[in-house]
Amino acid sequence: MSQDDEGGNRLGAETDAVSEEGEVQASDSLNASADVESDKQDESPKGIMDKQAIKKSAVFLTKWLGVCAAILLALFVVAVIAGCIAGTPSSLSYRACALVAVALVAAVPYAIAVIVLTVVGESRRTRVSNAIRKIKDKKPAVFKGCVAVFAVVLLVALLFLTPCRHSEWTPATCTAPKTCNACGETEGEALGHDWAEATCTSPKTCSRCGVTEGEARGHVPGEWQKEKPDYSAATITTVQKCSACGAKLDSKKEDITSFVDGEMFSIPASDFVKRMDKAYSSISGCSLKADSSLMKDGVTMSLDVKSGSKKIAAAGFVVKGSSSSLLSVAMSGSEGCFWEVLFSVTSSSKSDEYAAETMYALIQACDPSLTKEEAHDVGSEVIANYESLGSGKGMGQASKNGITYTLANSNGWMVSAKVG
Numbered sequence: 001m002s003q004d005d006e007g008g009n010r011l012g013a014e015t016d017a018v019s020e021e022g023e024v025q026a027s028d029s030l031n032a033s034a035d036v037e038s039d040k041q042d043e044s045p046k047g048i049m050d051k052q053a054i055k056k057s058a059v060f061l062t063k064w065l066g067v068c069a070a071i072l073l074a075l076f077v078v079a080v081i082a083g084c085i086a087g088t089p090s091s092l093s094y095r096a097c098a099l100v101a102v103a104l105v106a107a108v109p110y111a112i113a114v115i116v117l118t119v120v121g122e123s124r125r126t127r128v129s130n131a132i133r134k135i136k137d138k139k140p141a142v143f144k145g146c147v148a149v150f151a152v153v154l155l156v157a158l159l160f161l162t163p164c165r166h167s168e169w170t171p172a173t174c175t176a177p178k179t180c181n182a183c184g185e186t187e188g189e190a191l192g193h194d195w196a197e198a199t200c201t202s203p204k205t206c207s208r209c210g211v212t213e214g215e216a217r218g219h220v221p222g223e224w225q226k227e228k229p230d231y232s233a234a235t236i237t238t239v240q241k242c243s244a245c246g247a248k249l250d251s252k253k254e255d256i257t258s259f260v261d262g263e264m265f266s267i268p269a270s271d272f273v274k275r276m277d278k279a280y281s282s283i284s285g286c287s288l289k290a291d292s293s294l295m296k297d298g299v300t301m302s303l304d305v306k307s308g309s310k311k312i313a314a315a316g317f318v319v320k321g322s323s324s325s326l327l328s329v330a331m332s333g334s335e336g337c338f339w340e341v342l343f344s345v346t347s348s349s350k351s352d353e354y355a356a357e358t359m360y361a362l363i364q365a366c367d368p369s370l371t372k373e374e375a376h377d378v379g380s381e382v383i384a385n386y387e388s389l390g391s392g393k394g395m396g397q398a399s400k401n402g403i404t405y406t407l408a409n410s411n412g413w414m415v416s417a418k419v420g
Helices: 003-043 051-086 091-120 122-138 140-160 269-282 326-332 351-366 372-388
Strands: 178-180 204-206 221-226 235-242 248-255 288-292 302-307 310-318 340-345 395-400 403-409 413-419
Touching: 269 288, 269 302, 269 351, 288 351, 302 351, 310 351, 340 351, 351 372, 351 403, 351 413, 372 395, 372 403
Parallel strands: none
Antiparallel strands: 221 235, 235 248, 288 302, 302 310, 310 340, 340 413, 395 403, 403 413
16 A cells, blocks of 8 residues: 555544544534523523423423333233233242332332422423433443343342242142242152052052052952852852952852751751742742741741731741650751751641642752752652552651651641751
């Protein structure tokens, strides 16, 4: 580059510097002139309280207080919307309300400053405005720094100087400690799971929250076991249960083919009465009913046979070795431990019919393995054997499956069944 070009560049730079300095001096001169003019106006006879000054002050006050009110209203709207979104007190709605509170506190000195500037007059307001403009023009970094400091102070006040009242807490759970619904602060520790051990059907489970871990252990099949027999239906159920929890896993029903157990009937007297009544109802045209009669300590000792409301026969349960008289029959039987059941039919015009029906019903009640027809055949055999001896002589008997059935007439019909 030539010396002439370098000289020209230096001359241009000096010229620009002089121009900028001239502009700044001119601006300062204008501001000073404005300040002087304002002072002159303040010293005029009219003063600050003339109509024009009052009008300008009112406009200034309305403008800047309006700006403050608009900002506060906007913040209030934000707080309301935040509360509606949150639904319940939460960190979001709480912080929004805190922001409004801080803004209200900040608005007090702002309002005082606006009122003071309104009272002191337009000239002083112009000076303050010029001073702020000078700082902004000459030292923009300082101006921006002041704004930034104010914003930081407001943010700090929002975050740290508005403590939460912790009015609503969510109780601690297995996985989370006690927590404030508004600010999210926690207190204490999580409860931890309260485990119940795994069972055959469910895995390891928290008794508090229901969460599971692992798998169920599964059932352990046990031995097959017989339940209490249903003597009335002549069936017995065998079940298989889980050896761990006792749950019923499977079952099967089997028919009972005999009530003879050694020298005794295995069927309880109360269930025998039910079978007898059921057998009567299976005989066509039979109107007889069986019902428990004498009871001792909850044990069935005897039964009555009725036609309608009329008693036509009585029976007792006899223990082996006891007397076979009717009196001892009524007093010697016991539940599930009788050797013989003995009926005495009251004499009447229908006693022969009642005796025959009782014999057929008795055979069905004593032997569950027989069909109705087979029981009828055994009864017919007993009656035929009695009739073969001649009227009023001896007794007719027949045996089937370890049970002996007897029909006799001695001042009235006697019908019985005994083991052996």
